[in-house]
Amino acid sequence: MNQNEISNSSTLAGSIPYLYASYEVGVRFGRVAVIDPTDDSIVTHIPVGSQPGAMCMDPLGNKVYVVNTGESSVSIINTENNKVMATLPVGRGVTALAPAAPTAVIVHPFGQKAYVANSNNHSITVIDNRTNKVLTTLPTGVGQPFAFAVSDNNPLVFVACKYKDNKDYILTISVDNNSISTFGMNSELTFDPPHNPLVIHPDGHTVGVLGPNGFLKYFNGATPGEEKNTSVLDNTVSGVYFGSAPAKLFTTSPPNKAYLKYFEDLSIKASGEITPVKLRDIKSYRGQDQIRVSPNPQYVCITVQPTANTPCGLQIYNEVGTVSQFIELYYAGDLTITQDSTKAYVEQRSVIVPIDLATAAAGAAIDISSGSSDSNVIIKNIVASYETQNSGTVVSS
Structure with missing residues (x-):
């Protein structure tokens, strides 16, 4: 076992009973609402820093990290008592005129380190x-970090950095010693924040970079290997890998495309050979936005933004994309799926809509301000399970 590893895939997210929603009241006050998914009731409201945004859980579900964009800090919530156990400053050389603007956060599956x-x-x-x-x-x-991807089969943290179109790149951070390496700077990569362009094959060897130009790179643990651009990943935006033997990959398309891409065991070998076992397009809608996979895994969920010919809503696919259902919604923002994979939750500015994944039925909207003195709230992020991807907006330098 790696010296930094305190958990593995068999113990990830052992107990995560609640849904957490970060929100702001006006521009000064930040809160996190705690929701019980068994009856969708609000358990409590937790004060955090100003302009709270992205959140993540640690692998065992013991903590929730919340970035406070408005005050260059991160709050850490103890999920046993739903209280803030620490608020830490982030960034270096931060001033009022030059804030850190934390935008994404993740905990590596080994469990000992979080990254902002x-x-x-x-x-x-x-x-x-x-x-x-x-x-x-x-x-x-020179690039602005905005997205993370991690794997319990790779001792690195992968970071997408936005610089300018065709000049974006990827960083790796060693969990062992915090050393940094860079790749992709000569591959004309273009990212679309806040969408996460990073995917990692379940075996930990293949790292995929999505965008107008697709890119795959091989890693043997922390040691980088072959890399290659590949047209099979062209015109992709974001995606999720899940399952094994064969591993499945779904990727979203640009807003004007009405299909997803589906791969089985798309990977790159140590020799540099790219080996897609199966590749096909899956009929979808224009305006694809957020994509998540259920922890079991059984479902893939994609929020759809309205276009001239497409309603807003949530599309639910089975694990091989052969069956899909669509739930029309008036608005679809952030998206999360519960640890038991029974419900998806879709953020709708000031309320959250629960959706039963087995029946594709939407429940009554959860009013975040209900039962509290808060009003006119704006929800920023929701999380209900440990996730190996996290991303946020890029704040101007």
């Missing part, structure tokens, strides 16, 4: 998940 992407600060803050202390803050170069 400071978009405006061009840096990554590394936090000790056991002691709730900042370990270091790492520079990311």
Whole structure:
């Protein structure tokens, strides 16, 4: 076992009973609403920093991390008592005129370290998940970090950095020693924040980079290997890998395309050979936005934004994309799926709509301000399970 590893795939997310929703009241006050998915009731409201945004859970479901974009900090919530156990400053050389603007956060599956992407600060803050202390803050170069991907079969954290079209790139951070490496700078990569362009094959060897130009790179643990551009991933935006033997990959398309791409065991070998076992297009809708896979895994969910010929809503596919159902909604923002894979939740500005994945039926909307003194709230992010991808907006430097 890796010296930094305190959990593995058999123990990930052992107990995550609640849904967490970060929201702001006006522009000063931040809160996190705690929701019980058994009856969709609000358990409590937790004060956090100003302009809270992206959230993540640690692998065992013991903590929730919340980035506070408005005050260059991250709050850590204890899920046993739903109280803030620490609020830590992030970034380096931060001032009122040059805030860190944290925009994404993730905990590596090994469980000992959390990572915060400071978009405006061009840096990554590394936090000790056991002691709730900042370990270091790492520079990311000219690019602004905005998205993470991790795997329990790879000892690296992958970071997407936005610089400018055709000049975007990827960083890797070693979980062991915080060393940084860069790749993709010569591959004319173009990302579309806040959509996450990073996917990692379940075996941990293949890292896929999505966008107008597709890109695959091989890793043997922390050691980089062959890389290659591939047209099979062209005109993709974001995606999810899941399952094994064969691993399945769904990728969303640009807003004007009405299909998803589906692959079985798309990977790159140590020799540089790319081996898609099966590739096909799946009929979908224009305006594809957020994509999530259920933890079991059984379902893939995609939010759809309205276009001239497409309603807004949530599309639910089975694991091989042969069966889909569509739930029309008046608005579809952030998306999460519960740890038991029974419900999806879709954010709708100030309320959250629960959707039964087995029946594709929407339940009554959950009013975040109900039962509290908060009003005119704006929901920023929702999370109900441990996820190996996280992303956020890019804040102007």
